[in-house]
Amino acid sequence: MRRGEFVVRRLDEEEYARRSPSYPAELLPRLEHAICEATTMLAERVFPFDDTLLGWRPDGA
Numbered sequence: 001m002r003r004g005e006f007v008v009r010r011l012d013e014e015e016y017a018r019r020s021p022s023y024p025a026e027l028l029p030r031l032e033h034a035i036c037e038a039t040t041m042l043a044e045r046v047f048p049f050d051d052t053l054l055g056w057r058p059d060g061a
Contacts, residue, residue, distance in 0.1 A: 042049050 040046075045051070
């Protein structure tokens with residue numbers, strides 16, 4: 001994977017949550033929203049996904 005690319009993994013856990021009776025139904029829309037929000041932030045390189053946190057490292061990487 002090249003720098004700046006990302007892959008959403010573990011969507012199988014979302015599917016498991018949908019089928020599992022142990023997850024409350026009202027939690028599922030929040031889960032979908034969180035996944036959408038995180039992928040949007042990653043794609044738009046919004047803090048904390050914008051590499052500004054890397055500046056504390058001595059080598060800057």
